[in-house]
Amino acid sequence: MLGTSGNFSAVVSRKPLRLAITSSSLPKGTLRASDILECDEEGRVVTKVKGTKAKPSAETLLHIEIVKRRGAGAVLHTHSVWSTMLSDAWPSGHGDGSVLAIEGYEMLKGLAGVTSHEHRELIPIVDNDQDMPRLARRVGETLERHPAAHAFLLRRHGLYTWGDTLADAERHIEILEFLFETIGRTQGGPSWR
Numbered sequence: 407m408l409g410t411s412g413n414f415s416a417v418v419s420r421k422p423l424r425l426a427i428t429s430s431s432l433p434k435g436t437l438r439a440s441d442i443l444e445c446d447e448e449g450r451v452v453t454k455v456k457g458t459k460a461k462p463s464a465e466t467l468l469h470i471e472i473v474k475r476r477g478a479g480a481v482l483h484t485h486s487v488w489s490t491m492l493s494d495a496w497p498s499g500h501g502d503g504s505v506l507a508i509e510g511y512e513m514l515k516g517l518a519g520v521t522s523h524e525h526r527e528l529i530p531i532v533d534n535d536q537d538m539p540r541l542a543r544r545v546g547e548t549l550e551r552h553p554a555a556h557a558f559l560l561r562r563h564g565l566y567t568w569g570d571t572l573a574d575a576e577r578h579i580e581i582l583e584f585l586f587e588t589i590g591r592t593q594g595g596p597s598w599r
């Protein structure tokens with residue numbers, strides 16, 4: 407979590423939907439309770455600690471989209487070097503978009519419901535966009551097109567993954583970062599393009 411990159415959320419309640427999410431523009435290594443906000447399903451702040459300057463992450467709408475479409479209990483978003491590099495390794499605009507396929511690795515078994523290294527994980531790559539409602543729509547469409555995906559990449563931006571619990575989502579981050587680095591180190595270079 408370099409600089410002020412990334413954001414985390416966890417579902418507090420489903421009906422009505424309430425999400426605890428990290429405030430925008432803060433280094434994640436020094437988060438305090440007052441830096442966590444509670445948002446509704448439109449991304450509006452419902453509860454925050456009195457007097458705090460905390461404001462919702464710009465990407466709150468993406469978290470909400472994932473929680474609604476996947477029934478996730480937690481969503482984690484990171485900007486790592488390997489996820490950024492791999493997100494740029496496949497061109498955009500190919501049919502229903504570009505996809506990073508990962509198969510044959512034992513570590514895939516760390517993803518929820520995966521029981522064999524032969525599993526083929528398809529991680530869609532979505533073009534980055536500063537228009538969050540538009541990007542959230544595109545993310546929603548992508549999740550519908552890839553119902554088995556445990557994650558997606560935003561191009562030249564970072565990784566989104568999720569899980570039933572915060573611990574599941576954290577495990578997914580570790581597993582995927584391991585796989586991205588392994589692929590990057592073994593397949594990296596001009597052959598990507």
Ligand SMILES: [Zn+2]
Pocket residue numbers: 411412413465483485563564
């Ligand atoms: Zn981001």
